[in-house]
Amino acid sequence: MKLSAAMQKLIKSVRFDDSGLVPAIVQDDQDGTILMFAFMNKESLRMTLEMKKVVFWSRSRKKLWLKGESSGNVQMLKKIYVDCDQDCLLVKVKQLGNAACHTGMRSCFYREIRPSGALSVIGKRIFDPKKVYAA
C-alpha cells in the first residue's frame, strides 16, 4: 500500500533529532502495558505506517529493525500518536507472542526500582531467549 500524500506530508512534519531519530514508546493497545522503548528514523516510521507492523532504527546495529524479525514477536500497529512538540511518538500495538523484550519478558520494564534501592523483578518470563534466538 502506497502512503497517501497527506501521510507523506505528516511524516515530514515529525521533528526528528540531529541524528534523524524520534523516540517511540510502545504500549499494548488492550491493557496499556508499556512494552518497550526504541527509536525510529523517517524510513522506519514510513514502513511502520505502510506495513502496519512496527519498524525501528537500531542504533547499535545501525540498520532498520522490524521488531520480531528474529523472535516472531511482531508488533501489529493499532494506533499511533504524536506529542505536543511533534518530537515523540506513542505507538499502540497488538504484541504477537505476548512478549516484547529480548529477555523473554512481556515488557522491557520488568524491574522496579524499590524505595530501598533494590531492583525488584516483576512480571513473568513468557519465553526462553536461549531457545528463541538459538538459530
Add this chain to the structure above:
Amino acid sequence: MKLSAAMQKLIKSVRFDDSGLVPAIVQDDQDGTILMFAFMNKESLRMTLEMKKVVFWSRSRKKLWLKGESSGNVQMLKKIYVDCDQDCLLVKVKQLGNAACHTGMRSCFYREIRPSGALSVIGKRIFDPKKVYAA
C-alpha cells in the same frame, strides 16, 4: 530524606547517554495513560527519588525542571522502573491537576495520526494555558 547507599549505587548503574541524559516515560499510575515523555539527568533522577516528585532536565532551557513548577501540576512519584538495557525509565505517577501537557491537555499525546494522514485531536482540554501560565 537522604538516599540510601543502595539507591545511590542504583542511580549510578543507570546508563545515561553521551549528553548525560536518560529518556523517561511518564504514565498515570491509575489508568495507564501515557502522560508525557522527557529526559532526566543524574541529578534530576536523584531529586525525583528523594522528593517523590518528578524532576526532569529541560534540554531547551538547560536547567533542572520540577514538573508542575509553573502550573502546579506536579507529578507525585508512585513507582519507577528501568528497562532491560538500563537506558530508559518508566515513571508511574499521580498527576496533580489531572493534566500533564503545557497545552492544557491531559496527555502530551493528544493527537492521533489517522490512516488518512490527518492528525485527529483526542481527549479534552483540562485547563486554559493562557490563564495558567499568565504570570
